Amino acid sequence: MVDAEAFIEEATAEIGEAVGDANAVIALSGGVDSSVAAALAYRAIGEQLTPVYVDTGLMRKGETEGIRETFAFMESLTVVDARDRFLDALAGVTDPEEKRHAIGEQFIREFEREAKETDAEFLVQGTIYPDRIESEGNIKSHHNVGGLPEVVDFEGIVEPVRDLYKDEVREIARALDLEAVISERMPFPGPGLAVRIIGEVTEEKLGVARDATHVVEEEVAEHDPWQAFAAVIGKATGVKGDNRVHGWVVSVRSVESRDGMTARAQDLPWETLQRIQSRITGENDDVARVVYDVTHKPPATIEYE
Ligand code: XMP
Numbered sequence: 365m366v367d368a369e370a371f372i373e374e375a376t377a378e379i380g381e382a383v384g385d386a387n388a389v390i391a392l393s394g395g396v397d398s399s400v401a402a403a404l405a406y407r408a409i410g411e412q413l414t415p416v417y418v419d420t421g422l423m424r425k426g427e428t429e430g431i432r433e434t435f436a437f438m439e440s441l442t443v444v445d446a447r448d449r450f451l452d453a454l455a456g457v458t459d460p461e462e463k464r465h466a467i468g469e470q471f472i473r474e475f476e477r478e479a480k481e482t483d484a485e486f487l488v489q490g491t492i493y494p495d496r497i498e499s500e501g502n503i504k505s506h507h508n509v510g511g512l513p514e515v516v517d518f519e520g521i522v523e524p525v526r527d528l529y530k531d532e533v534r535e536i537a538r539a540l541d542l543e544a545v546i547s548e549r550m551p552f553p554g555p556g557l558a559v560r561i562i563g564e565v566t567e568e569k570l571g572v573a574r575d576a577t578h579v580v581e582e583e584v585a586e587h588d589p590w591q592a593f594a595a596v597i598g599k600a601t602g603v604k605g606d607n608r609v610h611g612w613v614v615s616v617r618s619v620e621s622r623d624g625m626t627a628r629a630q631d632l633p634w635e636t637l638q639r640i641q642s643r644i645t646g647e648n649d650d651v652a653r654v655v656y657d658v659t660h661k662p663p664a665t666i667e668y669e
Contacts, residue, residue, distance in 0.1 A: 366532050368539035372404065375524040379408035379488070382522050388486035389479045391471070392417045392441075393554065394431045397525060398490030399546045400537050404524045405488045406438060414440045414482045418474045420467070421447030421570065422556030425578040434543060440482075446474050454558065454565040460669035463565065467555045476518075485519040491526050492533055494623050529623045550581070550591050551624065559667040560595040569596045569612070572648060576614045579643045584618050589630050592618035594644065594654075595668045602645075602652025611652025614644055619666055627661040 383405075390402045392415040405413050415438050419428045428443065435441045453470045457463050475487060525533050530551060537547035557573045558565050576594030584592045597615045601608055616637070621627035641654040657664070 366528065366535065368535050371536060372407075372539060375404045376408045379405050379522055379524055382520060383409050383412065383486050385412075386486055386519070387412045387414065387482050387484040388488050388522070389414045389416050389475055389482060389484040390488040391475060391490070392431065392435065393490070393552070394423070394427050394434070394546075394549075395490070395552050396530070396533055396537050396542075396546055396549055397492050397551075399434075399542055400533050400540065401488055401490035401524050402435070402438075403537075403540045403542060405522070411440065413438075413488070414442055414478065414484060416442045416444060416475060416478045418444045418446050418471060420450045420471075420556060421567075422450060422467070422558050422565075423574075424552060424557075424581075425574050430545070434546065442478055444474055444478065446470070449474075451565070451567060456564060458563050460559065463558050463669060464555050467558060471554075479518065486522055487518045487520075488522045488524070491523045492528050492530060493526065494529065494625055496526060531622065550589070550593075553667055559669040560593060562595070562597050562668055568650075572596050572612050572614065572651060575648060576616075576644045576651070576654075579647070580616055580618070580640055583636055583640045583643070584630075584632065587618070587630060587632060587636070589618040590621040590627065591624075591666060592616075592630075597655075597668060600653050604649055604652075609650075609652055611650050612648075613653045613655065614651050615655050615657050615668070616640055617657045617666070619661070621661075621666070624666060627666050629658045629660055632656070 390405055390413060392398050392402050402415050415435060417431045450470055453466045457466050534547050553559050557570055560573050561569045573596050580592050580594045595615045596612055598613045599610055600613045602611045618630040618632055619627040620630055637656055644654050645651050
């Protein structure tokens with residue numbers, strides 16, 4: 365465990381030293397990692413920081429509205445509506461690593477544009493330790509590390525929580541008095557719902573994944589998983605009313621973990637699973653089937669792509 369006060373002091377000093385009198389932008393996603401990075405950077409350089417939230421369209425339900433409220437105290441908060449550009453960048457892309465790359469590049473383009481407008485020379489990121497080792501080991505190229513385009517138009521990248529594990533980041537979040545909705549929030553991958561959709565990302569699949577994930581989050585909250593969500597994994601036959609339909613297969617995942625490196629599928633009560641099933645199929649006529657993923661990590665990963 366880290367000494368939170370000492371860490372905050374050191375990280376703040378380090379950011380101040382790295383950025384100096386220049387301006388910086390931060391990739392704000394609403395997750396705990398980037399929120400802590402933003403709060404630290406805001407402490408260090410105040411108004412020199414522009415927190416940029418890119419609405420990729422790959423976010424959870426209500427995320428954009430939540431961000432506006434939570435970070436309203438940062439006057440320079442900038443919300444970019446990039447939903448169409450991300451969908452375009454992902455059109456026809458089915459390979460998981462290509463998806464990450466397309467998303468990573470689009471992300472950086474969005475930031476670069478905002479950074480130019482604010483004369484920012486530095487990019488602050490919420491990369492944490494497990495992101496780095498998984499990328500170095502090439503298990504997956506996390507968009508905020510391995511997927512960066514070769515030429516990034518910033519003088520430097522500052523990663524204040526790069527040596528921390530997730531539970532340590534949460535500790536810092538609490539010490540920084542960030543709202544519980546941030547400090548205790550489930551981790552959400554940088555590429556968002558795109559890694560919870562097998563194959564091409566379309567607006568329709570995104571809608572199914574977003575609504576179903578919202579149901580899962582609500583229903584499993586009392587069981588306090590480390591991460592829980594729904595993924596769109598294919599199509600199968602079902603019966604709705606008097607008709608056979610070829611609808612979406614939604615896979616529900618709920619795992620316990622310390623840091624995401626390994627995970628155990630949660631032993632959820634049957635009633636909870638049935639309630640999830642009935643809400644997801646009831647709320648969306650195009651979902652034919654809901655399955656529960658009982659695979660641990662390893663051998664599976666937590667996300668689907
Ligand atoms: P996996 O699926 O590799 O996930 O078992 C481990 C943890 O990492 C998150 N994850 C990502 N986070 N960019 C991110 O920022 C990514 O590309 C990415 N892929 C997975 C995942 O949600 C889990 O918490």
